[in-house]
Amino acid sequence: MADVEPPLVRERLAFGPFMLSPTERLLTRDGEPVEIGGRSFDLLVVLTEQPGRVLSKRELLKRVWFDVVVEDGSLRFHMAGLRKLLGDGTEGARYIATQVGVGYAFVAQIERHSVHDASPSPATLMAEDLSPVSVSTAINLPARLTRLIGRDADLELLEKRVVDTQLFTIVGSAGVGKTSLAIDVGHRLATAFMGRVAFVDFAMLENPALVPSMIAGAMGIPVHSDDPLAVILGHVRDDAFLLILDNCEHVVEPAAKLVERIMEDALQVRILSTSREPLRVRGENVHRLDALAYPEDPAGLQRDEILTFPAVQLFCERASAADSSLEIDDEAAILIAEMCGRLDGMALPIELAAVRVATHGIAATAAQLGERFSLAWAGRRTAMPRHQTLQATLDWSYDLLTDVERRVLERLSVFVGPFSIDAALEVVADEHIGADEVAFAVDELVSKSLVAPDRARATGTYRLLEMTRAYAKQKLFARGADLFNGAARRHAGFFLSELEAVAAQEEDLLQDQRPLRQQLGNIRSALDWSFGRDGDHRIAVRLAAASAAVFLNLSHLIECRTWCARALAEIEDGQLGTAIELELQAALGISLMFTRGNSDSAGRALRRALEVAADLEDRWNQLRILGRLHIFHERIGEYDAAMGHARRAVEIAEAIGNDEALGVAYSLSGISHHLAGDQQTARRDLELSLSKSPRSIRSRTIHFGFDHRNRSGIALARTLWLTGEADRATQVASQTVATAAKLNHPVTHCIALIWSLAVHTWMEDLDTADVTLSAFTECAEVNALGPYIAAAAGLKGELSILRGRTEDALGAVEESLSRLRSARYELLTTPFSIALARGLLLEGREREAGELLDGAIARCESNGERFAMPELLRIKANVRGSLGDDAGAIELLQTAIDLAGEQGALAWQIRSAVDMAILERTVGKPAGAATLLAGLLAKGADGNETAEVQRARELVGSLPQQSAAVG
DSSP states (O other), rough: OOOOOOEEEEEEEEEEEEEEEETTTEETTTTTEEOOOHHHHHHHHHHHSSSSOOOOOOHHHHSTTHHHHHHHOHHHHHHHHHHHHTTTTTGGOEEEEETTTEEEEOSSSSSSEEESSSSOHHHHHSSSSOOTTTTOOEEEEEOOSSOTTTOOHHHHHHHGGGGGEEEEEEOOOSSSHHHHHHHHHHHHHHHTTTTOOOEGGGGGOOGGGGHHHHHHHHHHHOOOSSSSHHHHHHTTTSOOOEEEEEEGGHHHHHHHHHHHHHHHHHTTEEEEEESSSSOTTTTTEEEOOOOOOOOGGGGGGGHHHTTSSHHHHHHHHHHHOTTTOOOOHHHHHHHHHHHHHHTTTTTHHHHHHEEEEEEEHHHHHHHHHOOOOOOOOOOOOTOOGGGGHHHHHHHHHHSSOOOOHHHHHHTTTOOSSSSHHHHHHHHHHSSSSOHHHHHHHHHHHHHHTSSSTTTTTSSSOOOOOHHHHHHHHHHHTTTHHHHHHHHHHHHHHHHHHHHHHHSOOOOGGGGOOOHHTTTTHHHHHHHHHHHHHSSOOHHHHHHHHHHHHHHHTTTTTTHHHHHHHEEEEEEGGGGGTTTHHHHHHHHHHHHHHHHOOOOOHHHHHHHHHHHHHHHTOHHHHHHHHHHHHHHHHHHHHTTHHHHHHHHHHHHHHHTTTOHHHHHHHHHHHHHHEEEEEHHHHHHHHHHHHHSSSSSSSSOOGGGGGGGGHHHHHHHHHHHHHHHHHHHHHHHHHHHHHHHHHHHTTTTHHHHHHHHHHHHHHHHHHOOHHHHHHHHHHHHHHHTTTTTHHHHHHHHHHHHHHHOOOTTTTHHHHHHHHHHHHHHOTTHHHHHHHHHHHHHHHTOHHHHHHHHHHHHHHHHHHHHHHHHTTHHHHHHHHHHHHHHHTTHHHHHHHHHHHHHHHHHHHHHHHHHHHHHHHHHHHHHHHOHHHHHHHHHHHHHOOOTOOOOOHHHHHHHHSSSSSHHHHOO
């Protein structure tokens, strides 16, 4: 017969028109419920416990906000809201008094009333937000954590639903924090169940037959019969009780049977279980506990942003507890976030790593974790044995598996990151384990939380947590090298087939970067094994060629360079002259060019790729390689050679007859004509390129090595400025840079930024130029683009010179120019020469400036880079004028004006004409330049009010009278 419980005595407090019932979490005014927030209610309860006593702010914060860290402002905010709700101060009513600098006291008179409830139920006693001052009288509930980090949503859900649900099972991987969550829920619900809560830890049970006896013992029920379950049911059949069953996975069958009987015969009993797999009984509600959130890209976040993530908070709290002197600066925060990511946000391994910090420091712990995932790091001595190391935790799960499940888990460890079920079947199955067995085992491993389905991305893929993969890989190695190499060979073969299949389809499949990024770990792992001592080098060469497009698409240029060079060193004779060699040479050439500069090796690789493509009569690949050779010869200052590649590209594209091909070819042609100084032809070709190129971001031409449409856009912006359409130039530059950023392709982004920088400096918009340069510098440095990194310092010096400051700027430009020349990067030689000449003029070093300009002019005449020639001549005229040679200066300015007119460069014409008009006025000559300038302004400057155009208008307005007088 069930024990008879005494009736529950509840206390209600009356003050003024209000009645407060703490256990019911109810406040009424004149008998009507009052809407009050949870924290405000808790404040009122705490204050009314000891009326008249001043409670300090610290004490109130500790009592009411026991589960989070808040500032004094939160207390003031809720106290003000509570006073307003009570009408404190209205019509003389006083409830809460403030002692400045100390705290608060409840000052109204309170009458206490006792209420007897003979038959309470959990539903009536359940509080939406139980007061933290409630004292649990649970039978054997373990102590709760001071603060359960990152589980507010889980706690709220379980607290609300467990009381009305017969069975809730918290399911999750080892070390995710299931037990801590269950214990906290138990404490929160203790009052609702009148302290009738029992906690049963099956981890300590070795004999499954003792499950009923262990539950009875935890409930405090003496058993003197052979049927413990009957005794348990006799005690709880008609009563409310919360039973927490922890770690059910290794006794899942007897636990499931017992739970089902209790659910049938004791309708008031509520069961909260934790397990690495569901109990699979009728009426079970499953709550899957995911890992704690952590930043996926901490390098792009500030310290305070990083510290908002629960995984990082847990790490910091545990590390600080182990070392109170620990300081977490920006660098440390990033390291901690990276470790949390490596640990998959799992609570137990995070705690173990955090404890390690106390003795080794943050940097050393991060390095150790990066070198080898440690399964043996020790945690708290007082922790359960299976939680003292990750090895013990995973041993616990591994020992519960069948032999086939163990073998499948071990072989799945060759995957690094997500894998599909097709990949699992291909890699795991062999002559000993069939595909059907693999599929069934994967389902079971998912159910047992050892394999995680990727629910967040809904991609239909699976993955092993890092600690599980490390453990399973140890087990696979222990079975022998042959078994490991067999799985690794099938893994490499599968991804080789996948990549070659993608390459054989439409190339725009490579534009969706998300699946590519997800498989990078598997591709790298396959390459590592294939090129390794026990690998298959024939697979390795094919795999390097097949993966090159992926690495280029994602801008992993150093990796691309490394694997391609290695593959070409080991390529077999039968693979020479094939599409495999073509891909390797083409990828090696462009990756060398952007990471190490425009070396002979890069040029040789690209020329060999073009030769192979021509021999194979592969027009598309010829076009692709011509695009890379075009930019290569631009960068080394061979503009006539680049023009030759552009002309050949147009011929091939017209033979192909495809819009995308024509878009690429006319991009090359337009850029060459722009640099050669033919701005009208350049504009025509660039606009034709844009009209033929795909507009959709996902259909861009990045598979050519960089986005040619984007390159056309930024070249068109420069051309528009030169032809006098400054406003449209600014608009096109801004749009092109914005699109480049969205492409998530650093090479393309850097090209857009560095070319748009010229538009901003020509416009004298130096503030925008500063922002653009900062973005360019960051993009170059983050992605290790060597030549661009060298360019950044010189570009910064150029902006300083344009602001009239030469202190360190001249040295910065000269050093940058030297570094670029050593990398054979000549594309900035002319702009930097112009910057240096301006700086030398500012310092009164006219002769040095003149010599520099003479060298730049000679170089441009010889290599075909003519677009800046009018500006070079204009600045040389300024040097002549500074030296007193006015006639020579006027002659040079006239030459610059005529040349700019031939090029269609209206902006250069206006700039030189302004200098000519000023010089003519200075020397008292007829103002012929003024008339020319007025004509130029009328020709194309309307609506393009640049600083240059404004100066020209002011100058023209001041000259007519002088011109007439002179005439």
